Amino acid sequence: MVLQPPGMPAMPSLPSGAWTVTARGDSLHRDTITFSAQGAPRAAELWTLRVPEHRASSTQRNPQRVTLRAVRVPALRSPGDAIVAPIVFLAGGPGDAGTRAIGGMPPTMLDSLRARGDVIAFDQRGTRRSDARLSCLTSPLPMQVPLTRGARDSAAAVDAQQCVQQFKNAGVILAGWSTRENAEDLESLRIALNVPRLSLLGGSYGTHLGLAYVGAHETRVARAVLVGVEGPDDTFKLPSRVDAMFARYAAQVDADTSRAGRVPLGAAIDSLRTLLDRTPQVVGLSPTAGTPQVMVDGSTVQRFVADALGDLTALRRLPSEVDRLLRGDLTPLVPTEARRRQARMIDGMNLLMNCTSGASADRQAQIARETASSRLGDVIDAPTPAMCASTATELAPLPPTLPAQVSAAVLFVSGTWDGRTPVANVDALLPRFRNGRHLVIEHQSHGLMGDPTVWDATLQFFAGQDVPSTVVRRPMPALVR
Template sequence: MLQKTGIALLTGASLAISACVTAAPPPQLAAEEPYLFEPRNGDRVEAFKGTFEVPENRADPNSRMITLGYVRFPSTNPNPGAPIVYLAGGPGGTGVGTAQGRRFPLFMKLRGVADVIAFDQRGTGLSNHLQDCETDLAYPLDKPLFEDAITALYQHAARQCKEFWAANDNDISAYNTLESARDLDDLRAALGAEKINLWSISYGTHLAMAAVKIMDERVDRIVMTGAEGLHQTVKLPKRTDEFYGRIQSAIDQDPAAKAVYPDIAAMMRRVHAKLDADPAVVEIEGEGGAPITLVFGKADMQLLSAFSSADPRNVAQVLALYLAVDARQYEPAAALLYRYLRSGTLELSPMSTAMDIASGISDDRLALVREQAKAGLVGSFLNFPMPHIKDALPELDLGEEFRSLPYSNTPTLLLTGMLDGRTYPDSQAEAVAGFSDVTQIYVENAGHNLFMSDPEIGERIFQFLSGEQVSEGTIVLPLPDFTAPLQN
């Protein structure tokens, strides 16, 4: 085992945010060992696998210590800057898993600035000490789904899983964004760094915003894409409808696509109305090849839309499914619903479940979501199963102080995809309203996962983290293909 050298910088600032936080032993320097990192593209790169310990629950003086892990890619810069810590989305994504995928080249590029840390947040990957919960509950196959029944089923599942986690000594009350933010300050100290850079996407930006409330002066720079504010775990249905309006505008620029989809909102509402009046009954191939009959309706299609809205390519596939259902061709939608939603028993991940419930939603915003959902294209399902299960575990909610607007003078680069179906442009602007030094770049025709959509994006991130001036403006990508055939 190799032990990193350096001086751990100790701070009490992370204790100031809540009076209920107990004093914890100062973090030790991380323990590291050489590690041959192998991404899925077949490359290999010399790296270090590191670990450090933190209290699982800083509010509990008797809390156990848990080990958090990361992979460090050493900088190729002879004078490296502050370490760059990648914060995955989800919640539930892993930094190490992300580095193994399509973003691996960007991890390698950013080594030209500083060490790059693929960090696994508590409850994920190398830092997971919890057990997923598989319930004995399942969606019925012989009837369509309705929101009230779905909500009751998931609340039952959440309560069942609460008992399971407690019986297995899983303290899910310790799995919230505030504890993860304190982990970041401990990671900084364990790396022996005065400051760190935060490179974040989606829920990772949510975590970054919580971190600046605790350690703003110890953050050098922040990169965000798909910014999600601390009060925005549950998105507004009206903004989802506006997103589909932007999709329609993109479609209208392509005569071939416009001929197929002259009015996608009208098509979606027409399909919903048909399925409400006459649910689809389809015989498809089930587990082991045995035939099964699946009945689906409006809520099924809304869930399918919500789960597939992040990027234009996925939206194109969902629109193709709606087009088929509109023509009473039900088999493609039924097969997809069965594969991803209606087969097997319900399972809940403790980390992602607890994190979202803890970040929560205010009463005023919940009332607004419910009112807008009545006429919304996907109803209240964009963040399913939130807010549907919040009342099953209300003790996890961090409260309004946590959801208050963060303020920061830290230089921040915000990349906004104009066809982002998860975190919308107006919502992103609200999320960073308390940040005084924001450089925003709009990426036309890009969705939520835009890092690898154009080489210019990686170049702008590299320049920004290098301390160079990056001009605001727009990067224009080609129009998505909304006439692509359905994928199996």
Template sequence: MTYTSLNRRAVLAAAALALPALALARASAQPASPLQAGPFRFKGWRGEETDADRGFFEVPEDRRDRRSRKIRLGYVRFPSTAAKPGPPIVYLAGGPGGEGTGAATGPRFPIFMALRAVADVIAFDQRGTGLSSTIPERPASTRPAPVFTEAGLTSYYRSELQRAWADWTKAGVAMAGYNTEQSADDIDDLRRHLGAEKIDLWGTSYGSHLALSVLKRHGDRVNRVALSSLEGQDQTVKRPARTDVYLRQVDALLGADPAARAAVPDLLALMRRVHARLEAQPALTAVTLNGKPGQIRMGGFGVQMLAGGLIANPHTLARLPGLYLALDLGRTDVLAPFLGDVANLLNLRGMPEAMDLASGISQRRLALVRREARTAVLGEALNFPMPQLAGAIRGVDLGEDFRTSIRIDHPALLIAGSLDGRTVLAEQDEVAAQFQRKSRVMVENAGHNVFEAHPEVRPLLVRFFRGEPVADTRLTLPTPEFRLT
């Protein structure tokens, strides 16, 4: 789920083994007091520390309501080492639900540090996350765990979201204010708070989705943008047929290894067989529930969701064939390392769900997704709980104007990994077409977490934000070695 909450819509892939970056995305920046503004020592990757400043500013929770309460948003600033710093570089985490400050504690920390040579670097926690947490946590649900089929999980999540939304509203939270347009306006308020005429944007996955809204609403206050793992404004739900194209690409990689080909003659057929059997007859599976041993019934849809997380990055993609071979033999015990504490995975956070509901999906795209999902390997599981939650809360969808593409004339550096199974290249190409002054970096055999995948990406980012020309570039990493056991 990037130091993005990468699989924000696929609850099973929140497990640390499937998506270890998610834990980093939600990790604390570890300040001495999260409520105190001012200088402190920031603890980064592998015990490294640096001087930083923590700051806060207030915004209306829902700018459309004059009576809206104010909420406090937080960030960490890494001061520039340049003699003449450029516009502040604001990092936009993915998800929605990832934390900018959390991303800076992980393997992306060296990039934050390197960019200080250009300007102040701002790790911003979007509304409802990290230092900007504004939605109260709900007690763990006492409801029985659902059957992990599409019908079971859809029913559970829709009813749970409606209950949670009512609880948060009663607690005084303007839940309708948690959408990408409001968050884009927060970015411009952050710019004013920093005293900057313009800012640069650096984002990934949902962070690119947010950046597009900033460019649409406040483009005259943005200097340049560097984005990876692009997600367009009508791409909250990915196209299932395009994921099938990606899976055929993975199957071709398996075919290059004689031993792998012998064990898995047809990856897509193997996956379909497992999904169909488990969806028809969910298997009793040992899990952890609220820290204690428990059981759930795992259907094919649950496995599809897990696969949606595994295909994000090569190191987890490599485990996909072995997992399905074991499941085909009836060994559901192999799921245990991927599931974490299922009770935690079933709890709603508010911000991710509200953001996705508001970004929504056009009727044209929804019809296309539903049609493709009937025959696609992962069906509609890749983006769960969207589009399954669409319409669960009335009046929050931002509408077609929000989802309409725009022409973008800002200098842009667009970075992609050829083995990104979350935002596949065909989807990213549609977003890239909006940028008129772009350079593209393709990292062969990298995945969704492409920023830190190759050592040459970091200097390219520094050169780009300095205003130096960056040509279209192709970098290469080794092909993943697939595990069959």
């Protein structure tokens, strides 16, 4: 049932030797390995766990199983230190892997986290060392013809239907590829580790998974640090929240003295969108750039801006690139539009997890209401909502849930320049968390876990200290001219 993406290293085969059975009935194997963080070796254990692919349909004697893998890097303890909950790293995506993220961490950062407990780099089902790795290829769209939103969505829907059918033909139990099932994998890991509670460290989709685990197993959570927060019903973004983040960013950019006399950023984007909606243009880079000529339109402008809203470097560069567009040089839009039209490999885990989390009916209705009057519309998620809608009979959306009140200690972290997981996501969640705290970093964007202030707060929180809710004020980073 493994559909291996091209170019990806082969998954390790199941280990030989002694397997044990956990209290949950899962098969477990442990190996001693050397794990590297940016090339620095650390003694570690590789845990291999075989769990049902879909627990609700696993009443039979030999249910279909998937293989999960996690690397445990032991805590740096002194004699007599109390044993604390292991810290499980939950990568984003969905589709990224904990072992890749921890392996790319500076060794000093990893060791500072180990001073707070065992660090568990968890590869969620369908990522890196875990199986099944699912992938499929989309069909390309013509490069130099106008494409309506309906045409784009229809093509994406066909791709999704073909992908889902390919997975079914390979024996994949589609109902098993949900964030709720992913959270049960975490509980199987906890039981295998034989610990009463876990601490969680998650970013982006990892926060969505972490909240799903809190909702299902709150008493098993010691502490959680969730950075760049995607709430239970935030898989598809609210245009109003994206627009609000962009409006604050644009106002700060316009107030910068280096921008004196320039067209306000929001007005410039509105003008470009209107112009290219009226008269789409075929644009190309230099013949040696390797990018074909492609037709750009108003939605290209929206996507170009939306893509920048999760990247601090791109946000620093965006005003100068918009200036280029206003001067009639449309080449900055070419890579964005080319990516939208080229054939690409779909990460099956990403597609299935996004679609099975999906959006509640109320959320879908709100997105539809807001899109018509939104500056950036809903392009930040496109074409995933259309892909999910076309496969809803196979992948029924069932977002994770939280109780009305949560007692678990959770530190939420947001950046004011993050349009992918905006501050407003946490503002909506925080009232139900009795022991929740919200650390907001001004002028930071998505992927801010490595920010020194954020990391210091993370270590303090995992040490049992209180980290108060606060906004960390900083000067605006210099814009690229």
